[in-house]
Amino acid sequence: MSAVDDVEARIRRLDEARAAKTAQLRQLQHELRYNPVTGVDERLDNGRSVARLEVKVEAGRNMLFKAGFLSGQRTYVRVTAEVVTVTSKEVEVEKQLQLQSTTVMEQKMTTKRPVGYTPRWGESLLFEGLPAAVGTLRVDVMQEERIGADELVGTVVVPLARLQSQRAMDKWHMLTKHDKATIGEILFSCRFLRSPISALELELELLQNQANELHLFLGRHQNLIGLPTPEPSSSMTSRPKPLQGKEVVPEETPERTASTRFSAVASFPPAMRKRECVENVSMNAEMHEAPRVKRQRVVDEEKQVNSLSDRIANWLLPAAPSSAPTSATKTEAAPQNGAFAGEGAGMTSSQFFPFKQRQAAPAQRRPRRTGRPLSSTPQKTPSALQAIEKWLFTDKDGNPRELPFGRQAPSY
Incomplete structure (x- = not known):
């Protein structure tokens, strides 16, 4: 089975799933309606909400329980759903509708298990008919006490706003006690189905996107293997393809002069370059007439x-x-x-020396006017x-x- 056949089979399966989801959506639209105020779907016959919250408590780790005479040897998990609802109330004085918010609380517990470092529960709790999508989910780990109220081990609070995607959230959560983090953790998954209509619409959109990508893949495959395609218009055939070569005929190709970096200089007319040519000729003549000494x-x-x-x-x-x-x-x-006359203009002697110009001998010192003879200076020792x-x-x-x-x- 080739990749193309596999893609075609996937497209058929996606079309079947999309048809089933579409039929289910039409049926729900005849039974339910979406309430934008509460953010949940309600039944058309009685106005009851169909939103539900599924919580599955798995296990815990790093749990620290009390060990005493009055402390019990069993533990359980208590889950509380607090939902804020908005109701309308008519005020008699002003004859206007006024919105009021109330909190609806529902609580459920798991079975009790023996205390330990890693307790396990593995139970699912279901909250049905939640009136709104605004609220919190509170998960408490409790330890049974022989006398008095049970002891709180740790708490996890999850806002329902994190569950608006209506997908299951399965992860380890850190427990807190008296607003301080503990080393204990609890594993549970929760899913908030607030609107089946919007969930089906999202699934249909995802299925359609997958089908479009697969159809695009098939179209590219057909272009690569060169299957017959509809003939293009005359305007498209007249234009050469960018990747198609063109045959070159030497007889029909016009001659072109070689372009160099001196093309700009050579492009000047001869009249403008006359002075330059005369100067070059005169310089060459002088160089040939006057050989180097x-x-x-x-x-x-x-x-x-x-x-x-x-x-x-x-x-x-x-x-x-x-x-x-x-x-x-x-x-x-x-x-x-003569070639060096400019360089030796300031020299006293006319002789040419390759390295240094010889200095003239210093003039003899005139005798003093006093008439006294000059003192004889002893000869200096020759240098190295x-x-x-x-x-x-x-x-x-x-x-x-x-x-x-x-x-x-x-x-x-």
């Missing part, structure tokens, strides 16, 4: 002490061509290094860098080393 080693002819990094860099770089005299080299250094330079550029006898590329070491 290679870095060369600068011949150090000035007798001054420079840093160690400057000396090592000049020692490793290739020497400048020696065909021209030194004075010509100094004068021609400016046009060769000067000692390393002397070790690099001189031999053991103190003579300058032969440097590569014909370079001469400065004298100290």
